[in-house]
Amino acid sequence: MKTLYIECNMGAAGDMLMAALSELIDQPEAFIDQMNGLGLPGVRFNIQPAQKCGVTGTHIAVTVDGQEEHSHDLHGHDHDHPHDHSHDHPHDHPHDHDHHEHTSLHTPHSTLHTHSHLGDIRAIIGGLPLSERVKADATAVYELIAQAESEVHGQPVEHIHFHEVGTLDAVADVVGVCALMEAIAPDRVIVSPIHVGSGQVRCAHGVLPVPAPATARILAGAPIYGGAIRGELCTPTGAALLKHFAGAFGPMPPMTLRKTGYGMGTKDFEWANCVRVLLGEMADAPNDTVAELRCNLDDMTGEEIAFATETLLSAGALDVWTEPIQMKKGRPAALLSCLCPVERESEFAALLMKHTTTLGVRCQTLRRYTLDREAVTLDTPYGPVRGKRSHGYGVERVKPEFDDLAELARREGIALRDIKV
Numbered sequence: 246m247k248t249l250y251i252e253c254n255m256g257a258a259g260d261m262l263m264a265a266l267s268e269l270i271d272q273p274e275a276f277i278d279q280m281n282g283l284g285l286p287g288v289r290f291n292i293q294p295a296q297k298c299g300v301t302g303t304h305i306a307v308t309v310d311g312q313e314e315h316s317h318d319l320h321g322h323d324h325d326h327p328h329d330h331s332h333d334h335p336h337d338h339p340h341d342h343d344h345h346e347h348t349s350l351h352t353p354h355s356t357l358h359t360h361s362h363l364g365d366i367r368a369i370i371g372g373l374p375l376s377e378r379v380k381a382d383a384t385a386v387y388e389l390i391a392q393a394e395s396e397v398h399g400q401p402v403e404h405i406h407f408h409e410v411g412t413l414d415a416v417a418d419v420v421g422v423c424a425l426m427e428a429i430a431p432d433r434v435i436v437s438p439i440h441v442g443s444g445q446v447r448c449a450h451g452v453l454p455v456p457a458p459a460t461a462r463i464l465a466g467a468p469i470y471g472g473a474i475r476g477e478l479c480t481p482t483g484a485a486l487l488k489h490f491a492g493a494f495g496p497m498p499p500m501t502l503r504k505t506g507y508g509m510g511t512k513d514f515e516w517a518n519c520v521r522v523l524l525g526e527m528a529d530a531p532n533d534t535v536a537e538l539r540c541n542l543d544d545m546t547g548e549e550i551a552f553a554t555e556t557l558l559s560a561g562a563l564d565v566w567t568e569p570i571q572m573k574k575g576r577p578a579a580l581l582s583c584l585c586p587v588e589r590e591s592e593f594a595a596l597l598m599k600h601t602t603t604l605g606v607r608c609q610t611l612r613r614y615t616l617d618r619e620a621v622t623l624d625t626p627y628g629p630v631r632g633k634r635s636h637g638y639g640v641e642r643v644k645p646e647f648d649d650l651a652e653l654a655r656r657e658g659i660a661l662r663d664i665k666v
Contacts, residue, residue: 256478302507
């Protein structure tokens with residue numbers, strides 16, 4: 246199973262995650278060219294090597310009209326904050342994201358001091374030349390941020406504002422990470438406990454504790470910790486990206502390592518200021534447990550067995566099937582089997598007793614390997630049809646729904662096999 250482990254010993258920010266992931270693909274320069282071709286006004290992606298504590302990695306600077314944003318941690322010396330790029334921050338103060346008020350963003354950009362709502366962000370992302378999957382992931386990340394801001398400020402989600410400059414470079418970070426995740430296509434993503442930093446950070450509405458309130462909301466349910474480093478190590482955008490893509494949080498699992506990437510911040514510390522990503526193959530293991538119920542039936546008609554089968558499926562059985570068997574005295578019979586969630590075993594045993602003539606039901610718990618599945622829409626020359634995409638364990642396949650294909654075949658008067666998907 247292709248597994249991506251994200252190590253957040255120095256927190257996470259959108260550009261650092263993007264830089265780390267870019268080291269896992271074959272042509273990072275081509276990726277940067279793709280990002281610069283998105284058409285985000287005034288936004289440029291610049292990739293360059295960087296070194297921290299003797300380790301060489303990548304830094305990706307995202308600028309708006311030639312300038313990067315900077316955050317304002319409160320500390321006693323000038324290198325407490327490792328990221329130096331609060332372009333990740335819609336940041337707990339949706340009306341006036343004044344991480345900009347002490348920076349030198351002198352620009353004629355007419356929208357520098359305007360604001361955007363979540364609907365505007367959706368429109369920006371929706372209009373980019375990216376795959377539907379990347380757009381859906383990027384939109385979901387922004388919705389996590391907006392929901393956290395909404396809860397912090399007690400305002401409806403659709404009323405939350407994002408500063409225009411913060412919007413553009415944060416959108417750049419988000420879509421960049423989402424595009425790289427699509428290119429890498431891990432079967433599983435595991436994130437380490439997240440170092441969030443400590444101390445305070447200054448914003449337009451005053452001084453906020455670290456982790457900032459929106460970041461803390463986003464990371465609810467995830468393992469986090471503070472430390473000796475004063476400053477905001479995990480930004481709201483970094484937190485939302487981790488929360489969206491993480492299949493699990495915890496230590497790195499045993500895996501065969503294939504590639505490693507380092508995404509560097511701009512500040513220097515005793516600790517290497519980076520996000521590290523490790524891509525490898527983890528031994529496949531069963532990912533589900535189900536109950537299997539079975540009974541032998543030698544005194545029911547085919548119609549009665551069919552009705553019992555339909556009843557079990559309608560009740561939510563995972564699968565139901567029959568097999569011909571021969572019982573004592575040579576009697577022909579049917580073996581009826583039903584798969585169901587373990588927690589509903591007794592419920593389905595009762596249904597079998599009610600809708601068949603059996604005097605007993607045998608039960609066992611099984612471990613099983615399953616592919617991840619999702620509903621998709623597939624195009625045909627005769628119109629769209631529903632389908633199912635299955636993936637995992639190095640496998641990906643798409644299958645159209647038979648009922649939709651059959652309906653098209655009837656409508657067009659053609660053979661089922663002539664419909665190309």
